[in-house]
Amino acid sequence: MKQFMIAGVSSGVGKTSITLGIIQALTRMGYRVQPYKVGPDYIDTAYHGRIANRKSRNLDSFMIPNEDALAWSFCKWHQNVDIAVVEGVMGLFDGLGTDKDCASSADIAKKLGIPVILVVDGRATSTSAAAIVHGFSSFDPNLELVGVLINRVASENHFQLIKGSIERYTDIPVLGYLTKDTRVELPSRHLGLIPDVEMEQLDKQLLRLGEMVQKTIDFDRLLELVEKTEQELRNPFSKQNFSQLTLAYALDDAFHFYYEDNLDLLKDWGVTLVPFSPLNDQELPEADAYYFGGGFPEVFARDLAANKSFRASVLWAHQYDKPIYAECGGLMYLGQELETDEGVFEMAGVFKGRSRMTDRLKHFGYCQATSQEPSIFGPSGTSIRGHEFHHSVFETNERPIFIMKKIRDGEVVSSWEGGYQKGKTLASYLHVHFYQNQELLKHWLEEIRGY
Numbered sequence: 001m002k003q004f005m006i007a008g009v010s011s012g013v014g015k016t017s018i019t020l021g022i023i024q025a026l027t028r029m030g031y032r033v034q035p036y037k038v039g040p041d042y043i044d045t046a047y048h049g050r051i052a053n054r055k056s057r058n059l060d061s062f063m064i065p066n067e068d069a070l071a072w073s074f075c076k077w078h079q080n081v082d083i084a085v086v087e088g089v090m091g092l093f094d095g096l097g098t099d100k101d102c103a104s105s106a107d108i109a110k111k112l113g114i115p116v117i118l119v120v121d122g123r124a125t126s127t128s129a130a131a132i133v134h135g136f137s138s139f140d141p142n143l144e145l146v147g148v149l150i151n152r153v154a155s156e157n158h159f160q161l162i163k164g165s166i167e168r169y170t171d172i173p174v175l176g177y178l179t180k181d182t183r184v185e186l187p188s189r190h191l192g193l194i195p196d197v198e199m200e201q202l203d204k205q206l207l208r209l210g211e212m213v214q215k216t217i218d219f220d221r222l223l224e225l226v227e228k229t230e231q232e233l234r235n236p237f238s239k240q241n242f243s244q245l246t247l248a249y250a251l252d253d254a255f256h257f258y259y260e261d262n263l264d265l266l267k268d269w270g271v272t273l274v275p276f277s278p279l280n281d282q283e284l285p286e287a288d289a290y291y292f293g294g295g296f297p298e299v300f301a302r303d304l305a306a307n308k309s310f311r312a313s314v315l316w317a318h319q320y321d322k323p324i325y326a327e328c329g330g331l332m333y334l335g336q337e338l339e340t341d342e343g344v345f346e347m348a349g350v351f352k353g354r355s356r357m358t359d360r361l362k363h364f365g366y367c368q369a370t371s372q373e374p375s376i377f378g379p380s381g382t383s384i385r386g387h388e389f390h391h392s393v394f395e396t397n398e399r400p401i402f403i404m405k406k407i408r409d410g411e412v413v414s415s416w417e418g419g420y421q422k423g424k425t426l427a428s429y430l431h432v433h434f435y436q437n438q439e440l441l442k443h444w445l446e447e448i449r450g451y
Contacts, residue, residue, distance in 0.1 A: 003078070003083065003084035005087070005088055005105060005115070006086070006117055007119065008091055009091055009092065009132055009136060010091040010121075015119045017151070018119055020210075023210075025211075026083055031083050032082045033081060034057075034081040036048075036085070036086040037087050039059075040060055042257040046256070048085075057074070057261060059108050061107050063386070066435075069435045069436075070112070075230075075232075076235075089104075090104075092105050092106050093105075097408040100139075112231075115228065117145075117149055117175065118147070118148050118172075119150075120132055120150050121152055122151060122158065123180075126162055126165060127161075133166050137171075147174070147175040149174075149178070151177070154180075155179075162177075175217055176218050178212060178213055178217075179216070242445045244270075245271050245449060246287045246288050246289075247271050247274070247291055248276050249274070254279050254303075254333075255292060257431070261434070265438075265441060266441070282307075284313045288322075290314075290317060292324070292327070293326075294327050294329040297347075298391075301345040305345035305346045321424050323376065323447060324424065325425075325426050326425070327429075328389070328431060331428060333348055334347065334350040335352075338354070339356040341357070352398060353397070355392045355394050356393055358393060362429075367386060367405060367430070368404070369386060373401060375426055377443055385433075385436050388429045401420060401428075402417065402419035404416050404430075
């Protein structure tokens with residue numbers, strides 16, 4: 001089995017562009033590629049999947065602290081492919097706090113036995129790049145660093161200068177490079193890259209990116225270095241039967257942030273999944289419960305507000321005690337109003353209050369929620385790991401259900417209240433991965449079933 005991680009020396013070195021180019025090139029070469037992303041990212045995974053024609057998966061050792069469940073989230077999906085390609089997050093050793101082994105790309109690589117290829121930004125540097133690679137290669141001897149790629153080089157001569165210095169002062173081979181080309185730069189906004197569903201001409205950009213790296217990366221050498229013994233596959237989750245349940249979930253340009261493993265675990269347990277569109281459908285479909293994931297409701301606020309019949313069907317479902325669960329963008333939609341630069345727009349009105357966009361991230365990062373009363377996930381005191389990533393605030397007088405804490409290096413660095421439960425509807429800014437504890441999902445489905 002061939003598998004490798006593309007990791008950066010820091011954020012912003014271009015590891016996403018290189019990863020997309022590599023997936024594109026390998027796919028064009030006839031390989032079956034299974035992509036992954038370290039950390040709680042939804043947008044990069046959508047780009048991966050668009051190229052590979054396989055759903056990309058998240059590998060996250062904070063959200064999935066159990067190592068058997070983490071290994072399952074990796075091994076399950078590359079049984080019938082040729083190559084597993086993992087995109088790292090931030091810098092190689094950056095994670096939660098100062099511990100290099102806490103939710104970092106390096107932590108994932110070591111736990112899952114994945115060789116690492118390091119991306120170095122070649123702008124305005126030459127021999128100093130060798131010092132960077134030397135530092136990364138010697139910092140953790142348990143990490144398998146097998147190669148280097150140089151991004152944003154000015155020319156072939158510039159690349160040869162950097163390559164020569166790295167290979168003179170370290171024993172890490174330099175496998176290729178990518179030049180700076182504005183024609184393949186991917187636009188971004190406040191949550192990172194613009195989602196692929198919103199971009200025209202994207203496939204042409206990705207095709208060009210693949211053609212570029214195919215010319216400048218030594219794929220024969222790269223693939224020689226990343227051959228690994230296949231890990232033993234063991235399902236850590238008990239078999240459940242919820243085949244009588246239908247769960248409808250929001251899926252359109254405004255709502256599409258879901259962990260694929262969550263949806264697959266639901267299907268593994270027999271749940272029938274039905275997509276719906278708050279942008280385009282007239283009303284909710286018939287289902288036992290409803291799931292609103294995150295996304296960009298603020299970008300589509302005017303269209304969401306204009307779909308009055310759908311908003312009315314959501315409020316009706318809540319009032320008639322249909323179970324509803326919403327994360328982040330879903331919370332914003334279930335409030336009364338959403339305020340953006342373009343104005344104030346009516347939303348579903350389940351919770352009293354207004355979501356208001358701000359100019360900076362709020363409560364960004366990993367956090368832990370403790371419920372102060374029984375909820376769909378368990379009794380009072382249930383602990384839930386998750387991730388918040390939003391520019392909005394929800395201004396409301398509704399009573400919060402969660403005490404939220406951000407814990408770093410063993411210390412609570414901030415705490416706040418969040419999440420709201422009314423009847424059988426629960427909504428919060430927290431993105432939850434069910435692989436952390438199957439009892440959370442089991443309790444929710446039993447609540448839907450009526451136990």
